[in-house]
Amino acid sequence: MGVVNLTKAGTQVNTSKDGIVIVRSVDDVRAGKSLDVTGFAPKTIHAGHVIIMETTTKNYKPMPVAAEPYTGASYSALPAGHEYVGIQKASVLTDEASVGILTIGTVREEAMPYNWASIKAAFRTARPLIDVAQ
Secondary structure, X not given: OOOOOOOOOOOOOOOOOHHHHEEEEEEEOOOOEEEOXXXXXXXXXXXXXXXXXXOOOOOEXXXXXXOOXXXXXXXXXXXXXXXXXXXXXXXXXXXXXXXXXXXXXXXXXXXXXXXXXXXXXXXXXXXXXXXXXX
16 A cells, blocks of 8 residues: 655754844835746755846746855856846745845845855846945
């Protein structure tokens, strides 16, 4: 006889930096968005992750990365046909990627999951109302 496991395997999301990465939230994408995570390898998308949007389909996505978070790794380049939207407000599992997105406020870059030095200038030009805490 076949056996069906009706309980999902327990997974914990490390939310220890969620409360410090967003210093001040003034405005966000109303009602949040579901993210298209096709090709996104990490199992968790952490608060402070850069969120982008494909301009033709209007699909929201996490900024591509090539490594696990909090390892000093940088974001990949912004894909063609995409624009910066904002910063993710809370950590979520990749397979349950419905998120709040900060559009006006302040972030603490030291608490962000990836080094954003390679995209910081372009991001801040595209989203000037997201400030960086000093």
